[in-house]
Amino acid sequence: MSKIKYFSGETIPLEMHKVRIVQKLALPPIEHRLEVMTKAGNNTFLLPNEEVFLDMLTDSGVNAMSDRQLAAMMVADDAYAGSATYTRLETKLRDIFGMDYFLPAHQGRACEHILAKVLVTPGSVVPMNYHFTTTKAHITLQGGVVEELVSDAGLEVVSALPFKGDMDIAKLEATIARHGAGKIAFVRVESGTNLIGGQPVSLKNLAEVSAVCRRHGIVLVLDASLLADNLHFNKTREASCKDLTIREITRRIADLCDIVYFSARKLGCARGGGICIRDKDMYLRMRGLVPLFEGFLTYGGMSVREIEAITVGLEETMDEDMIDQGPQFIAYMVGELERRGVPVITPAGGLGCHVDAKRFVDHIPQEQYPAGALASALYIAGGIRGMERGTLSEQREPDGREVFSNMELVRLAMPRRVFTLSQVKYAIDRLSWLHENRRLVGGLTFVEEPEVLRFFYGLLKPVSDWQQRLVAKFRADFGDSL
Numbered sequence: 001m002s003k004i005k006y007f008s009g010e011t012i013p014l015e016m017h018k019v020r021i022v023q024k025l026a027l028p029p030i031e032h033r034l035e036v037m038t039k040a041g042n043n044t045f046l047l048p049n050e051e052v053f054l055d056m057l058t059d060s061g062v063n064a065m066s067d068r069q070l071a072a073m074m075v076a077d078d079a080y081a082g083s084a085t086y087t088r089l090e091t092k093l094r095d096i097f098g099m100d101y102f103l104p105a106h107q108g109r110a111c112e113h114i115l116a117k118v119l120v121t122p123g124s125v126v127p128m129n130y131h132f133t134t135t136k137a138h139i140t141l142q143g144g145v146v147e148e149l150v151s152d153a154g155l156e157v158v159s160a161l162p163f164k165g166d167m168d169i170a171k172l173e174a175t176i177a178r179h180g181a182g183k184i185a186f187v188r189v190e191s192g193t194n195l196i197g198g199q200p201v202s203l204k205n206l207a208e209v210s211a212v213c214r215r216h217g218i219v220l221v222l223d224a225s226l227l228a229d230n231l232h233f234n235k236t237r238e239a240s241c242k243d244l245t246i247r248e249i250t251r252r253i254a255d256l257c258d259i260v261y262f263s264a265r266k267l268g269c270a271r272g273g274g275i276c277i278r279d280k281d282m283y284l285r286m287r288g289l290v291p292l293f294e295g296f297l298t299y300g301g302m303s304v305r306e307i308e309a310i311t312v313g314l315e316e317t318m319d320e321d322m323i324d325q326g327p328q329f330i331a332y333m334v335g336e337l338e339r340r341g342v343p344v345i346t347p348a349g350g351l352g353c354h355v356d357a358k359r360f361v362d363h364i365p366q367e368q369y370p371a372g373a374l375a376s377a378l379y380i381a382g383g384i385r386g387m388e389r390g391t392l393s394e395q396r397e398p399d400g401r402e403v404f405s406n407m408e409l410v411r412l413a414m415p416r417r418v419f420t421l422s423q424v425k426y427a428i429d430r431l432s433w434l435h436e437n438r439r440l441v442g443g444l445t446f447v448e449e450p451e452v453l454r455f456f457y458g459l460l461k462p463v464s465d466w467q468q469r470l471v472a473k474f475r476a477d478f479g480d481s482l
């Protein structure tokens, strides 16, 4: 796990940083947590942050920043055009990814908007290892179709496969043969594949995908939002990367692609995004959309302070100590939960720990949203905010039928360098208690169900008094503990 061995033989991750700016947390009593959850309609997106003890909703825009990032923000060059801050970012990106052209955007989905507008036409197909919500939305908005080509083994919840994000090359060849290369808008590979549990893509697989794309003259796009975690796994799980530096692995990855875009809310630990492009014509086709939708070319909707922080954050991402922290904490959490019999996605990936609600609360039918119910129960039990990634996050068919999700997950994101190991231990403890008492957890039903993106705003209620019974059991077991 950690490069540092303990005399005791324990295998626990060790932080390679110290914390000098902190934010106070509060943990309200469980009765109050139940009230808050009820008011939020059992939807963790609607919880006010001051009522949350451990915010594990996402790793987006909430990673810890370094002293150097904060210092760089103080010397940002605010200018509408020609900002020196922008030039520093452009230079850093050219240095890291080796692509000549860069377009800034205010976050990852803004990059996807531009890419889809330029590359996707009605009826065109975008093969990818797996979709991300915003990616798919922008492609379908342009009339394109997403085809997911992750290997079948990548969708197995319990696995020992080191690179579950790998694309199935035979499926890619078949998709191109079926539609014809001319119909393929681009092929997209997502590093650290988010929706299947932050699972990485191997350099070997990316090279195979790249060879197929080049043979057919198809543009290969890398979503590098979760690249930092992916790099950790290339280095630690892939023999051919063992002796390469993180910078060398990054360059090998980029060399295989035509376009690399990213959400800097994840990669670079700040807030923003951008598109790195190899080809000048492609760059020129996209350039006009940046001033239209984002802002002038030298800020692209980002604050210059954030741009400075991204530049430093990207450089820090080339440091193994920095990128190891998240995956090592996640591996610790996943390992400890597995040991206690709590069902989780394995092997541990990046981004966060993914609890398998299908097995955790197997008595709750999918139409009663097992992952949503578990996310609600976990907030009540421990003040921990996770994110439902299951049926609740799907959209109904036009005739009103539910679309049942392949996986029912509660994602407990691990914002990078934010939580201490004792906080992670607390989350493990409360999850274990909940698992012991899982039969007390019941389902949810909608009170108010928006037609679009219902998981963001929807209000739900429990199907019975299970939440009151959960609170009573907590009091019986923990006395007056928070």
Ligand code: F0G
Residues within 6 Å of the ligand: 057, 058, 059, 060, 107, 108, 109, 110, 132, 134, 135, 190, 194, 223, 225, 226, 263, 264, 265, 272, 273
């Ligand atoms: N691509 C991936 C793989 C992502 O995980 C995200 C965001 C985006 C693109 C969009 O980037 O948020 O900057 O517009 N993921 C966040 C999450 C929202 O919570 O997983 P964005």
